[in-house]
Amino acid sequence: MPSSGAPYFEQDNTLDFIESVAQQRSLVIYVGAGVSIDRTGLQWEHLIDKLMARKVANDKVREQLRSDSPLQTASIVKQLYINEAKDLKAANTQIVRDVHSCLYTEQWRRADIARSVMKLVVALRERNRVCYVVTTNYDDCLQQELRTLNVERGRRREKKLTLKTFVSKAEVAIDRIDDEVARLIGPDRIVHIHGYVPESDTRVPRRVTVSEVDYAKAYPLSSRFLEQLFKDNSVLVLGSSLTDPPLLNALATTANTGGRKRARFAVMPIQGFSLPLDLQKDIRENVASRMKHFDVQVTFPDFYAEVSQFVTEVRIRAGQNGSPGPLRESPKRHGARLRDWWSAWENRRKSDWARANDDDHKLLRSCVDRAKSGLQSQVRDVEIEIWVRWKPDEHGTRLRLWASSKAAWPDVDARTAKVVNRSEYLSVKTFTHGRVEIHPPEARRPRRYLSVPIRSFESRQEELPTAVISFAYRLDNGDDPDKDLVVMDKMQVVRLLTEYGEKIIET
Template sequence: MAVELETARPFFSRQVTKEAIVEIAMSERLVIFAGAGVTLDRSGLGWSEFVSGLLEDYIENGEQRSRVLERMRDLQSASVAAQLYQKNHGESFRDRLTDRLRVLLYNGGQWQKGRLATNLATLLLVMNQKRSQDDGDGVGGSCIVTPNYDDYIFQELVEVVRRQSEDNPDLSLGDPLLEFPTEIDPLSFSSVRKGELGYSQELAMAAWISDDDFPRAVDSTCIHLHGFVPRSHQPGPKGSVSEYRHPVVSEQDYFITAEYSFGALNKLFSQASVLIVGASMTDPPLLRALAATAEEATREGRRRYALVPMQDGLGAADKASLQKMIRERYQHFGVKPVFADYYGQAQQFIEEVTVCAQLSKPSEYQRSELRYGKRLSDWWNSWSVEIAQDEETDWQWLFHELLNTAVVALSALLESSADEKFKIELWIRTSPQHTREMKLWATSLGTLADEELSRTAQISSDSEYTSIQAFIAGRPVTRSLGENDKSQRWRTYVGLPLTWKPPEGGTITVGAITIASMSAGSDSSLNSSANKHKRAQAIEFIDDLGSTLVSPSAEDWHSYCDEIMGTLFEEEFEDD
């Protein structure tokens, strides 16, 4: 009963959440299993969308394709796609299928990305740096292992290491290391032959499998289990970001590679604590490796956690019952679930583990001035006093003017038609010590006469407000009304979460900003497939504006406002 009552509290207020943060941060060695949720957080696409994209050339009608996919499991549909590619492209089918996946992964742009991949890369670097400082560069360290195809995590590792090297030239940081379970691609035609009992291979496992000190703390290692599809299609040297491995797509592909994936995971799980993020605990090699190493992990005191978002709209009783069942199943594999309320809390959880790991005494995180709740309260106390309640400035007017000016700039950046009308709304996380709600703080449509009468809404997964949906997702979200839906004036929405990073570190989400258009569907410049680059520029501009609006620094505010207001009233000043 105590556990069930605990989950009724806000996620970061729960004792079980705080204990998990501390225990993970104090791990000497940590294996982070990063599942498909990391790709979804960066691209906005899940496995179903990728399979649909593979089938697009064969089932052109989108609605029909969706109906077909609803009646087949994703992996079964992927096998259909692989078979169709093989019929049409012969022995080059894997290359053609990979080319199509590359388009799906990267052609949509990065404007919808969340912070999960970045936070995982940062956590890995922090854990390894601490290990190196305590025990030397040659000791075993932590790593990330993933079944994903994309290079999002590895590219973030490259970027995080680059920034750290520039900021701290004296640090001993090696280049990020890219590894695979086998020495060569198990899905290349030269390494796969079909026998009487199906597919078999004569492949050597990668050398690191038998290295007790792998991964080393001096390296930032990312291991790809199911192939690697970087942005560039040109092959490169081993361990480089352009190295190419065919992706595991079909059921046969999984049969071919399952033993190698298990071997890699079994080696990693037998020597380190484990954190599972963005995965549904259904992958057979993952489950097999967890089961095989469970007894040893318990004996050696290695912690094994899985982050499990429960954003499903269940009632309290049903959710408690489901959580109980999940606990029992995960215990079967020696894993402890940590139940988050929303998908976006995964990236914040990783942020908190990183903050905790950087403390001189991680065990004191729960009482630290840098714990999540204290940082959030400090932001609100500073922002509400320095900005929202500053009696020397008419902030309501200034908020409105900034947003109204942003609408003009937005239209120009999007090169939208004169008929398309926009509005921008700013929503703020208010009084976080006492409530779980957000408030409409300002709008481009006009000033709010009385703050007390401003619209408020609970932070909930079933909220009708795009700003709240973006807040709980932790990444930009879009919403469009059907072209025949005339129930609302505003038809297309793009919501962006807004974050603030205190000087001591530890980014938190404190609000959201939403763009709304009166045009629906493809008629809106926010949706146009031919407008991707312009849309990305416009989104970046609005994101920068929103980040300034939620900053509690009066100095930053006045500097930004002077720049914007100078532009706004330039002609008036010239006339004077």
């Protein structure tokens, strides 16, 4: 449920926030674990849990260990690695290998937030803005998305952006910290402050920051490094719970005290708090008050998917030349683009809704045939349906079942769902998460569902989430959703669904 009467991107506070970030001439983008969760599927505590499962076979013991904080559990897990290896260096090497296997499974996931961050970096550099990227993550999600963007830019004969990867040392003597900070600080680079485990590069460091002892040893350097960055630049924090000690220390020590004004921003989706609606207002106010103490402004998107969209809106606004006037009056703002899309989409169909629906029903039938030919005998009882964002200028955000491969659906008022947290509709869940998802069978839904969010105008880099296309099926492959996604990816089903979804929502 939106946090006010207006959708998030139409609220004055949101528009002011976007405007403020877009105006910064030098910006540090601090990337936390939430930025790559849609790629790896793991929050940090989930990664530690997976490492623990490799060393603790007893389910009850693992459950007891989970009652500690994730960092405390990580210390226990690391000591178990050391006990088994009987050597710290060997234990560190094995941890890196196991982290790699946890981060990079065969499953297909598109990292929309990381992709939007890299697009923002490209846009800022094209306009001679200074931009720094620092991350607490081990993965190379940012680098992978940049490579993908550079391939696309090469096809358009645009200049590619090169960002070097720097990894801070795990431990530095106090009298050498300033030298290491000087080595790390600089634009046009991605700095990993807790270690780096890339997917394909075999020259990986033999150590990542995991345990309480690791973090204590790394703290002086990471805190000093962030302090130096934050002292002279504005900051945008993404994907962070705003609890990391080095981050908080750097924010505290660089809080404005009457000198040159720097702007500091954080984006925290309400969906992440998992709270009932009646408590969300209080939580927003409490978090905002706490971060004001650190001189940080916070914005609260309603859903995870809106974090990526927020970064996109900053990029579009930062790319507007000259004096474009107030953002709330701009034809390029999110709400205006969304209404333009709906108006064009509706105008192509409203003269004969039934015929338009039948045309899209036939398209989905074609999609089913192509999917089944690729999957051969591996799937049965297949159906595809598409839910479209309906009349986005009215009544907040809604999805409506528009077309199904099963039958024509001429009644356009048949099934509508509000986009809210904890919705029972699988398409709504996918829409709010903003990522490809597999939904396992349930008692009232015996089939499995692969759901894919669809964006309009992506080729123009003005993308808008406008639909979700879902693939229902039965697959005799046990109960592991990750294995389902591997099969679906290998058979190109995700890409096929995206192709047909874009055909239906195109204007």
